Amino acid sequence: MEKTASETRLPQLVAEHPPRNPGMALDLDWVARVQANTSAIERRAKTLPGRRSVKKAHQAAWLLKAVSCIDLTTLSGDDTVGRVQRLCAKARQPVREDILEPLGMSGLTTGAVCVYHDMIAPAIDALQGSGIPVAAVSTGFPAGLSPLHLRIAEIEESVKAGAAEIDIVISRRHVLTQDWQALYEEMRAFRDACGDAHVKAILATGELGSLRNVARASLVCMMAGADFIKTSTGKESVNATLPVSLVMIRAIRDYLDATGYHVGYKPAGGISKAKDALIYLSLMKDELGVRWCQPDLFRFGASSLLGDIERQLEHHLTGAYSANHRHAMG
Numbered sequence: 001m002e003k004t005a006s007e008t009r010l011p012q013l014v015a016e017h018p019p020r021n022p023g024m025a026l027d028l029d030w031v032a033r034v035q036a037n038t039s040a041i042e043r044r045a046k047t048l049p050g051r052r053s054v055k056k057a058h059q060a061a062w063l064l065k066a067v068s069c070i071d072l073t074t075l076s077g078d079d080t081v082g083r084v085q086r087l088c089a090k091a092r093q094p095v096r097e098d099i100l101e102p103l104g105m106s107g108l109t110t111g112a113v114c115v116y117h118d119m120i121a122p123a124i125d126a127l128q129g130s131g132i133p134v135a136a137v138s139t140g141f142p143a144g145l146s147p148l149h150l151r152i153a154e155i156e157e158s159v160k161a162g163a164a165e166i167d168i169v170i171s172r173r174h175v176l177t178q179d180w181q182a183l184y185e186e187m188r189a190f191r192d193a194c195g196d197a198h199v200k201a202i203l204a205t206g207e208l209g210s211l212r213n214v215a216r217a218s219l220v221c222m223m224a225g226a227d228f229i230k231t232s233t234g235k236e237s238v239n240a241t242l243p244v245s246l247v248m249i250r251a252i253r254d255y256l257d258a259t260g261y262h263v264g265y266k267p268a269g270g271i272s273k274a275k276d277a278l279i280y281l282s283l284m285k286d287e288l289g290v291r292w293c294q295p296d297l298f299r300f301g302a303s304s305l306l307g308d309i310e311r312q313l314e315h316h317l318t319g320a321y322s323a324n325h326r327h328a329m330g
């Protein structure tokens with residue numbers, strides 16, 4: 001990505017939103033044709049961290065871009081209203097004013113706040129007037145093994161409670177047994193239950209066995225109307241990785257080429273360093289273009305990334321790092 005200065009400068013916001021992916025009939029021949037060359041993908045992924053993805057002069061702008069793409073997340077059994085309120089305050093003002101002002105930035109927020117169903121109402125209250133959407137994880141997150149009718153009812157409840165985005169988990173067994181029809185029908189039912197709320201399909205890629213399965217599951221979920229495909233719940237032993245990201249991003253590109261519809265991408269789980277955020281953004285730019293570096297088509301699912309980005313921005317301005325407690329998350 002290290003090209004001319006104008007190419008590496010932060011792209012201006014594009015106002016127009018592409019139409020929502022309506023999905024299409026399940027095309028099993030297309031699914032069967034999908035392959036993934038694991039060694040080539042892993043080779044390419046290995047080169048990504050070594051590259052200086054963004055010129056130093058433009059790093060602050062890209063880090064601010066990364067902040068606007070974060071689904072600021074808390075998904076813990078011990079979540080409380082107080083914790084969610086503090087997280088929402090952070091989503092409204094993700095970076096301290098004294099850091100933002102010299103960078104000429106105001107009105108920056110995270111892309112969304114992501115919580116369990118019970119925390120939707122407190123999050124909506126705390127985000128009132130900010131325009132920040134609440135995303136809810138659903139369908140028996142993280143394993144997705146509760147009865148189908150309960151998983152669908154859970155989506156409906158969360159939409160009724162005001163979640164604008166629903167992060168569903170797929171049944172991994174449908175992928176592991178290559179039952180694409182079952183995966184398609186499940187995803188279609190989830191999408192229908194979401195109504196106007198956007199649906200992110202969590203593939204739990206660390207449990208899918210192969211990159212080819214990741215590619216095929218990505219395609220089937222897009223055919224069934226997923227607005228976003230997302231790597232992980234953050235609870236698997238392997239979460240977002242660069243090889244998996246390459247496969248999913250290329251599936252998004254193939255789907256765009258074939259249908260004209262834009263599907264978003266959300267790597268999630270274990271992304272906690274600013275430098276990793278820059279690698280992901282530069283990967284999106286290289287593979288799909290700058291349009292996919294905006295929050296309606298790209299999100300990070302992350303609970304601790306924001307703190308490191310704020311530290312790096314402060315370092316960019318002052319040349320020094322402050323203590324972690326100055327960048328508390330909630």
Ligand SMILES: O=C[C@H](O)COP(=O)(O)O
Pocket residue numbers: 073075114232233234235268269270271301302303304305
């Ligand atoms: O979807 C978001 C993930 O659960 C967050 O994972 P993390 O806590 O590893 O950042």
